[in-house]
Amino acid sequence: MSEAEGRRADRVRSLRAGRRVALSAVFEADFGQRTATAVLERDLAEVEADPAAGRLARGIVDSVVANRVDIDARIEASAPQYPVVQLARMDRSLLRCAIGEVLYSSTPARVAIAEWVELARIYSGDPMRRLMNGVLGRIARETELEKTSSSEEGISGQHL
DSSP: OOHHHHHHHHHHHHHHHHHHHHHHHHHHHTTTSSOHHHHHHHHHHHHTTOHHHHHHHHHHHHHHHHHHHHHHHHHHHHOTTSOGGGSOHHHHHHHHHHHHHHHHSSSOHHHHHHHHHHHHHHHTOHHHHHHHHHHHHHHHHHHHHHHHHHHHHHHHTOOO
8 A cells, every 4th residue: 555545544544533423422412411512522532633533523513513403304304204303313313413514514425425324334234324325315416406506596697
């Protein structure tokens, strides 16, 4: 493995660790004892050797905390047969974190989707992996359409 490939592999591992810490914080907060932000800061204090992982974890948790109502509405709209309140806590946490990263971070959607689908497989199993892939794919397509139509509106609204 070349040095560049090694650095890339380290970065992927680091960011995956950030996603795991964010997932852990959102999951633990779902039990109502502590806020996701408090749990995250406690966990990061133990593992924050990597600033990139910490930044990603904070960004995901912050987006979930700030946008949970919208995120839950998107889950309900994308998978109405799986009401958010009836999902297992881990599945709900996986979806919230994944959607938070897809919608509110600079991570390319396809990268975030691939990472969260893999985490869903690891932490929940194949049915959740499939649900995650379907929900995130749909949300990414809808978001892309929204961006495209709003940029076209901006162009067509300009006077030359």
